[in-house]
Amino acid sequence: MSRSRRKKPIFAITSCTSERDEKKIWHRRLRTLERTAMAGTSAEAWSAYLPLLENQACTVWEMGKDGRHYQSPREFAEIAEHRANRQGRTPQERASLKKRLPHQRMGK
Known part of the structure; x- marks a missing residue:
């Protein structure tokens, strides 16, 4: 699962x-x-x-x-970018969060 x-x-x-x-x-x-x-x-x-x-x-x-x-992929990307900028400390961490957060949200 x-x-x-x-x-x-x-x-x-x-x-x-x-x-x-x-x-x-x-x-x-x-x-x-x-x-x-x-x-x-x-x-x-x-x-x-x-x-x-x-x-x-x-x-x-x-x-x-x-x-x-309904949340479109564009809304997912906006939310992920906002959260990554707020939570990430380094540029590498922010990029990782931007990539990971939409996948976490779409998981069951």
Whole structure:
């Protein structure tokens, strides 16, 4: 897996590492709403019953990861140059960082 590469440079816009806890809350809320809706339905109305949609419990935009962003190779090069100039102490180190940083970002 050390050589695996990302096929498309699309990344999550995020401030968190995982949405696991938020997904647990979301699905718990969805199951609770579904259970209460089913409990309020009479036996005669079962044929007309429609299950709830996921968006009725919560929206994706309320979670930690807000959508996705495409980064072009030109943007990769600009970011790598900026970080290399900030982090590198010698010209050789800066050149090495400019070359290495885009490959690190594209790794899985």
